Amino acid sequence: MAEVTQLIHHYLRHDKKFPHVFCPGCGHGIVLGSLIRSVHALSIAKDDVALVAGIGCSGRMAVYVDFNTVHAVHGRALTIATGIKMARPGMHVIVVMGDGDALSIGGNHFIHAARRNIGLTVLVLNNFIYGMTGGQCSSTTPTESWTTTSPYGALEKPFDIVNMATAAGANFVARGTVFHVKTLDRLVQQALTRRGFNVVEILTPCHTQFGRKNAFKTPVDMYMWLKKNAVPLESYEKLSPETAAKRIPIGIFAERDELPLEDRHAEMRRKLAGGKA
Amino acid sequence: MSSKRKNGKGREIFALGAEAVVEGALLAGCSYYGGYPITPSSEIMEGMAARLPLTESGVFMQMEDEIASLGSVIGASLAGRKAMTATSGPGFSLMQELIGYACMAEVPLVLVNVMRGGPSTGLPTSPAQGDVQQARWGTHGDHSIIVLSASDVQECLHMTVRAFNFAERYRVPVILLLDEVTAHTREKIVIPTPGTLEVIERLQPSMPPEWYKPFEETVRGVPPMPPVGSGYRFHVTGLTHDDKGFPTGKPDEIVQAIERQFRKIDQFFFDIQITDDYHCDDVETLVVAYGSVARSAQLAVTQARQEGIRAGLLKLSTLFPFPRAALERHLRTCHTVIVPEMNMGQMSREVKRVNNGRAKVVTINRVDGSIITPSQIHDKLRKG
Ligand SMILES: Cc1ncc(C[n+]2csc(CCOP(=O)(O)OP(=O)(O)O)c2C)c(N)n1
Ligand code: SF4
Numbered sequence: 001m002a003e004v005t006q007l008i009h010h011y012l013r014h015d016k017k018f019p020h021v022f023c024p025g026c027g028h029g030i031v032l033g034s035l036i037r038s039v040h041a042l043s044i045a046k047d048d049v050a051l052v053a054g055i056g057c058s059g060r061m062a063v064y065v066d067f068n069t070v071h072a073v074h075g076r077a078l079t080i081a082t083g084i085k086m087a088r089p090g091m092h093v094i095v096v097m098g099d100g101d102a103l104s105i106g107g108n109h110f111i112h113a114a115r116r117n118i119g120l121t122v123l124v125l126n127n128f129i130y131g132m133t134g135g136q137c138s139s140t141t142p143t144e145s146w147t148t149t150s151p152y153g154a155l156e157k158p159f160d161i162v163n164m165a166t167a168a169g170a171n172f173v174a175r176g177t178v179f180h181v182k183t184l185d186r187l188v189q190q191a192l193t194r195r196g197f198n199v200v201e202i203l204t205p206c207h208t209q210f211g212r213k214n215a216f217k218t219p220v221d222m223y224m225w226l227k228k229n230a231v232p233l234e235s236y237e238k239l240s241p242e243t244a245a246k247r248i249p250i251g252i253f254a255e256r257d258e259l260p261l262e263d264r265h266a267e268m269r270r271k272l273a274g275g276k277a
Numbered sequence: 278m279s280s281k282r283k284n285g286k287g288r289e290i291f292a293l294g295a296e297a298v299v300e301g302a303l304l305a306g307c308s309y310y311g312g313y314p315i316t317p318s319s320e321i322m323e324g325m326a327a328r329l330p331l332t333e334s335g336v337f338m339q340m341e342d343e344i345a346s347l348g349s350v351i352g353a354s355l356a357g358r359k360a361m362t363a364t365s366g367p368g369f370s371l372m373q374e375l376i377g378y379a380c381m382a383e384v385p386l387v388l389v390n391v392m393r394g395g396p397s398t399g400l401p402t403s404p405a406q407g408d409v410q411q412a413r414w415g416t417h418g419d420h421s422i423i424v425l426s427a428s429d430v431q432e433c434l435h436m437t438v439r440a441f442n443f444a445e446r447y448r449v450p451v452i453l454l455l456d457e458v459t460a461h462t463r464e465k466i467v468i469p470t471p472g473t474l475e476v477i478e479r480l481q482p483s484m485p486p487e488w489y490k491p492f493e494e495t496v497r498g499v500p501p502m503p504p505v506g507s508g509y510r511f512h513v514t515g516l517t518h519d520d521k522g523f524p525t526g527k528p529d530e531i532v533q534a535i536e537r538q539f540r541k542i543d544q545f546f547f548d549i550q551i552t553d554d555y556h557c558d559d560v561e562t563l564v565v566a567y568g569s570v571a572r573s574a575q576l577a578v579t580q581a582r583q584e585g586i587r588a589g590l591l592k593l594s595t596l597f598p599f600p601r602a603a604l605e606r607h608l609r610t611c612h613t614v615i616v617p618e619m620n621m622g623q624m625s626r627e628v629k630r631v632n633n634g635r636a637k638v639v640t641i642n643r644v645d646g647s648i649i650t651p652s653q654i655h656d657k658l659r660k661g
Binding site: 013015016046047048050052062063066067068069070071072073076078079080081082083084085086087088090091108109112265268269272273 | 309311330331333334335336338340341342344345346347348349350351352353354355356357358360374375378504505506507508510511512513514515516521523524
């Protein structure tokens, strides 16, 4: 406990007026904890971290942590992060986005940032819904789920964030959940240490907006759902097709080591300066 | 591009307006460009793509759209770079939300908009001046902003440098509005020797990081701004915030923040408002013009003077904040003010507002994708 308090004092902003905005039972706080533990475990200096967040409940994370923080506009966190990373390649630039932020309004930026393989650590907090605006359908809402804008059940197919990031060219793609915290810490740490575009999709329950409408009576029901349905990739591959269709694999899905964009730029500048363009 | 030295003051080159913007940006210390191509602004982007990688730390990025372009420029600026983008009508429209963000978060940057006919895709390669009010009010909410223009190629260079200087000095986005004629005209210009022009750097904090408040009230209204990663950790948001940068809903903090953002510009009207007078000493018929139209107007005024008409030109290089005092001065003697523009009357609104019924205001408006000629203005001057 003493250790936790120390971490809190070191990484949370003492001059920011708490309480925070997250609902009781929201998974976003667990992600924040994981992020702080990971930065701490890797001994990354606070000054060397820039945290850029989108708009949504997940975006509010930026207010509370004592890094260089930017609360962007909805969907554009990756664009601002791109500018920061290209200007200061030595920094750890971390991007926190909701599913709406990353894949709906910001979908184009997401695939292009992955394609560029720019050195960012990207956490996509997937709660299958627009939390902050009151529970509307998002581009990751499972088909047939109920939301305020799909009162008769969602008709559209959700994006698979992992497949999308992998196909677009990210160096590292993983999926974790806020129930499997130890695994999550490990994935976030890996994403922080690797070069290039690193994505961790994090399944995190929004009980208030998603659960309430979809037969999860309490926050605990949602965590139990994660416990049952999120299956480590190794076990997932052994499942029968029928069971697999109902489960979600977690773990690491792509590990490449392609040169990140900022390094390509540096290389070009070096060549040009040496007159061997 | 052939070039020769000119008595130590600089290099002479034969350049497009767009190329002059590139030269100006580099002289001002721009080291980041993020953009998306669109006619008639693409030559600026191409110029930056060729030049920035040759500098020590220059970064050029072709982004996936204009929103990403401006977003990346904001990021680079937060990280301490002098950063810019260039676009035209449709791209400018896409950027509006982030322009508001840059105003609210007080992020210095330069945005060049080479106007084309509109609305919508409009007239891609034809001259227009239809984005004047959008430059002032395009983003939502009350905000102050600086909008500049240029009417010839040499001025493209100098106004770009000034745009960077204003952006850095006042911590604001600065919009440089050019028209297609200016950007695509090729003229001989002098590129000043580096170091001979005034180049302003943003104010850095001198207090220890624990004491630093990123949006603090200061004498000039402009708080110092350290780069991300320099040991001053602070929060940047588009939400209305207190002086530490944290979101606030307290009426007194909201009002203080918005008022300071206006005041930091209002206080320095004299520094920001750049205008030129031609033949204005005893002027009775005044032409108010900007951009390439100001060149047509200058010739028309010269010709009218030869005919004994007491005509004069007030050329606006700063469009916003509107140079009210420069116009007021002439309204004492003028009976007529002529405002020629390649739009349906966007700047004449400002002139009418300041004129407030004193002189007769005559507009010349053209939206057919053609320039306003000297003879068109000359005709009106004759009629008075
Ligand atoms: C341009 C724009 N459109 C819409 C909104 C309204 N808006 C705010 S947050 C949000 C969705 C948030 O959902 P998500 O990104 O999934 O994050 P969560 O709140 O679930 O963490 C929307 C649509 C906005 N702020 N800006
Ligand atoms: S609305 Fe949902 S996502 Fe937002 S804080 Fe509450 S539980 Fe979390």
